[in-house]
Amino acid sequence: MIPNYLTELPQFLALLGMGVLLLGVFYSLYTFLTPHSELALIFEGNTAAATMLAGAMLGFALPVAVSLAHSSSVMALAQWGASAMVVQLAAYAALRLLHRGLHTAIEQNRVSIALWAATMSLALGMLNAGAQLAMDYR
Numbered sequence: 001m002i003p004n005y006l007t008e009l010p011q012f013l014a015l016l017g018m019g020v021l022l023l024g025v026f027y028s029l030y031t032f033l034t035p036h037s038e039l040a041l042i043f044e045g046n047t048a049a050a051t052m053l054a055g056a057m058l059g060f061a062l063p064v065a066v067s068l069a070h071s072s073s074v075m076a077l078a079q080w081g082a083s084a085m086v087v088q089l090a091a092y093a094a095l096r097l098l099h100r101g102l103h104t105a106i107e108q109n110r111v112s113i114a115l116w117a118a119t120m121s122l123a124l125g126m127l128n129a130g131a132q133l134a135m136d137y138r
Helices: 009-033 038-043 047-070 074-098 102-107 111-133
Strands: none
Touching: 009 047, 009 074, 038 047, 047 074, 047 102, 047 111, 074 102, 074 111, 102 111
C-alpha cells in the first residue's frame, strides 16, 4: 500500500509549482514596471533597492502562502494569487503617487525611503492575507 503522503504528492507539486509561477510572474511584472533595474542596483550594493524589492516580494508571497494553505485546487490558488498581485501592484502605484521621487531615492540608496515603501507593501500584504483568511475557500 502506498503511504498517504505519496498519493498526495502530485497535488502538492502542482500547488507548489503554481505558487512559484505566481511569484515569478509578480517579480517579472514588478521589475518591468520600475524605471530602474533592481538587480543591477542590488549587485552594486544598493541596500535601498534590495529592501524595497524584498518588501514587495514578501508582501505578495504572504497572501499567496495563505492561499496555498487553504486552496484545494490549483485554479483557486491561481485566482487568489492574481488578486494578491493586483493588490500589491496597486500598492506600488500608490507608493509612487505618495512619493514622486521614490525611484530617485532608491537609486541614491536612501534606505529610509525604501524601508517606508517595504513596510507599506508588507503591511498591505498582511491585510490581504488576513482578508483571505476570512473568506470561505470551499
